[in-house]
Amino acid sequence: MLEFRKNAEGILRRVKRGERFVLSHRGRPAALLGPLAPLGGDSDASDPFLTIAERAVPSPKGKTRHDDVDSVLYGDA
Numbered sequence: 001m002l003e004f005r006k007n008a009e010g011i012l013r014r015v016k017r018g019e020r021f022v023l024s025h026r027g028r029p030a031a032l033l034g035p036l037a038p039l040g041g042d043s044d045a046s047d048p049f050l051t052i053a054e055r056a057v058p059s060p061k062g063k064t065r066h067d068d069v070d071s072v073l074y075g076d077a
Contacts, residue, residue, distance in 0.1 A: 001024065004021075004033075011033070016035065018035055020032065020034035020035075021033040048074060055072055
């Protein structure tokens with residue numbers, strides 16, 4: 001975690017290129033950090049979170065509420 005905090009941008013660039021990292025907390029593995037999907041994979045097009053920028057519009061009222069984000073991602077329930 002310490003190395004990640006010091007160089008998050010560099011590590012995320014390496015993840016984007018396909019590397020995977022195990023983050024540890026107090027000497028124990030805590031999380032796996034890796035790419036979401038292969039570049040150009042079909043899963044990108046079907047993942048609502050990864051495609052939110054294509055559907056989202058700026059809010060005329062300022063800050064967007066969490067419920068509004070959920071509506072954009074998952075549709076109205």
